[in-house]
Amino acid sequence: MSKLHRRTVLRGMLGGSAITVGLPFLDCFLNSNGDALAATGASLPPVFGTWFQHLGLNPGMWEPETVGPNFKNNIQLEVLNPFRDRLNIYSGMKYFIEGKPLQTHTTGSQIAMTGEIPFGTSGGPSLDSSIADVIGRRTRFRSLEVSFSGTRDSYSQRSGTSINPSEGSPAAMYQRIFGPDFKDPNAAEFTPDPHTMARKSVLSAVSEHVKGVMNNVGANDRARLDEYFTSIRQIEQQLAIELEKPAPLEACSMPPSPEEAPPGTVLEDAATNAKLFGGLLAYAAACGQTQVFNIMVDSMALRKRGSAYTWHMATHEESVDDQLGYQKGVFEFNEWANTIFAEFLGTLENVKEGDGSVLDRTLVLWLTDHSDARVHGLEKVPVMTVGNGGGRIKTGMHVSAPGDPVTRVGLTVQQAMGVPVNTWGVDGNETSNTISEIMV
């Protein structure tokens, strides 16, 4: 009873002070944290996310000098020092293309996320989809995809014909998660909405029947229709979840609705969107709405306001500074992104759940397309993980695996999240060699 009272007060405060005082959006989030344990007493489920950032990192500037635990962050990653104990850095790994045509900036991304180089629309699920199938079944959203630049591009897919598009607008994402269909897990009363019941009955009746009607389809169409039915079932499941009384989650509170922000095509705007999305995803996790997210930084077209130079152009056109030994402008772009990444991790950490935080049960996989983007390099690709997903991997390690496929990290992470997979990837990117150093 007293808890309810406290929540009501907080909600009232939020509606008043936060907006008029004009606190940064994140601070609004953070003021409304609860500190109690999940009311059920059960341990909270793991959260998995990918952070995809094109254009690699400056070679030689991110790899720690020593291997194993107790490494010291190299200059490019110093901004991640507050998370060093939760961080794993994987160096020396590569993408294998083995004579296949290289789609620069795309092929490496596809290998990172799906373990293979697709042809046409071939290609299996991305690793986040496989993980969501294991850990995301009981949440309203199997996964949430966002991009900081407003694009709908995404490397998350159920298959090559069913790509999970990114949401580029924080306001639209807010509506999707916390709009009218959101059921506050901490609400005192719960009455199933008759309209939702009616929706569910129509949808179930119709989709059940349709399967029989759509016979006489070829194998290709059959696969695509199956994907359609998977998507329909997820809507049905959403409705089913909305009809059940949710388990209370003390850390959950409704964040304020963000204003419509411009698409993040320049660094300043992308940073704003990153903050807004970070808060939404943290609270989506705290409120049990999703356990899987995919973040697309969409770095290629980012630039400073008023500058003709996109990050992508900078990687190819900027000279290596004679004295520094690296591309200075590119370094600044990377530093910007790493700062944004650190801030995102901070947001997860600041949403407290009992003695811990959302970050404590989260595992974020940081991926990129090339090592040295300047030359479209495919060797010595940087990879990182942050967090242990609730004790599922060991952290604070620098793993050096020269010449090994990047897919080793993807395989390890999938196993850690409970995906029954022993071998992952295709051709040179195939591996059954998990990273034993970090396995629990």
Add this chain to the structure above:
Amino acid sequence: MPQSKSVRLASVAVAALTFVATLSVTALVVSPAASVEAGGASPQTFTRRLTPDQYKTIIADVFGKDIRIGGRFDPGLRVDGLLEVGAGEVSVSATGMEQYDAMARSIANQIIDDKHRRLLISCEPKANDKPDAECATQFLGTVGKLLFRRPLTSEELNLHVEAAAAAALVEKDFYKGLALSLAGMLSQPQFLFRHEVLEADPDRKGAYRLDAYSKASRLSFLLWNSGPDERLLEAAENGEMSTQKGLTRQVERMVRSPRLASGVRAFFSDMFHFDQFDGLIKDTQIYPKFSSQVAVDSRDQTLRTVVDHLLVRKGDYRDIFTTKKTFMTKALAAVYKVPFGMNLPNGSPDAWMPYEFSEDDPRAGILTHISFVALHSHPGRSSPTLRGKALREIMLCQKVPSPPGDVDFTLVQDTASEEYKTARARLTAHSTEPACAGCHKITDPIGLALENFNGGGEWQTTENGATIDTSGALDGVSFSGGEGLGEAVRNNDAVASCLVNRMAAYALGKKPGPVKSQWVSVLESKFADSGYLVQDLMKEIAVSPELFRVSSSNLDELTMLMPRHRPDKEGE
């Protein structure tokens, strides 16, 4: 017993597009002609996801243009140069399904609101708070036929009527139940996908062709970018579509319709990659005139030019690359720096005026339009390479390879260097690097001719203080500037052939394979004979039996397997 009854299904505002359904409800109960029982392997059917434009056009056609469609569609996938080919490969993601579901409910709720109910639902229930099978049957049967582009089977109809009844009981409201059932229909694959059904081809033993309703759909999507209208569905039902004479009669009717312009716009929008406008970014400090209105207008400008040239003036397709005739708005005139004399009251919506570039204006043809030079540039810089690549791939159907891996561009593209003031100077340096030269030779001599147009589409004569040289070459023909390039493209053999191939692929939903290629060759020579009239080409495709034939060998239907490519992510 349900009565035969006329049903109006569109708002008064769009009376021209109103369909009048005259079929009796009992006649709706027809099972699709899907009897594929010929021996051997079962033939492949073919399913395309509706494009956003098709979805919107169908809703407007069936329910009226004032029905708002909120929500966002899953992004399309471009395969072999066309989204329409990619539509045959994509499914629906969970996010996309959420959006379809929300859109469907919003559309259905508008249809039952006080404003639309009486116009769009011709019958009334016996009681507003209870299910009414008769009225539900009538409404759902009639709209169902237009949405599914064939009559509903009795099973389908019953299912939706029952679903409406069950929902009406829960909601205690007939109309709310009806809306949910309709929303269910709009979320079904029979609506969201163009599902084509095959039947044995009586003219060719062991082979298949599309059934009459699937034929009707192929025609209407090709020519109108929408589902079949009532008359076309009737023609499918009464056997007219199965005779060449009947087919030709329908095609002639459709080509005469003003809706042909929608079909032509949709095709060129797809062929010209105009979906890229959705993500087009220009730096407003570098290009202050490039507003979001300019983006919208420039896309429309080129489509209006093409439709006017091809359909109104019945012009030679190749002349779209040289024509000085176009259309102008105030926002565009500012970028083109041309006078726009129009006395409109303040606050008037952007009005279109016919416009002809003067003889001494260097603009001529669609390659000098903002929609080409700005779309294929960077946010704050022009790009001869992107423009050359776009011209090769879009207008000439040629493939420009992606840059190779492990190549250092900075050696040859040092923009900080005083030596390289212009794009030409920077790109010329590429030719010293063999790994780059191969591809840049294909793109740059074309793109450099357009360097007088900056990345925002405006005219420029110097770059970093150096005079821009716009000499260029295309397949051995030398020229200078945008006008010269347009002339060279117009006279390039690949231009007409590219259009025919794209149009055939667009109609088939697949890149023509070996068998269909012979048909395409015939189309190419007929196109030339006609004086390159696009309307005639569309008609020729539409009346071809080949459009509806499905080869028993799947060889012909295979899409060429190419690595999936995200062109907007590629730079130079």
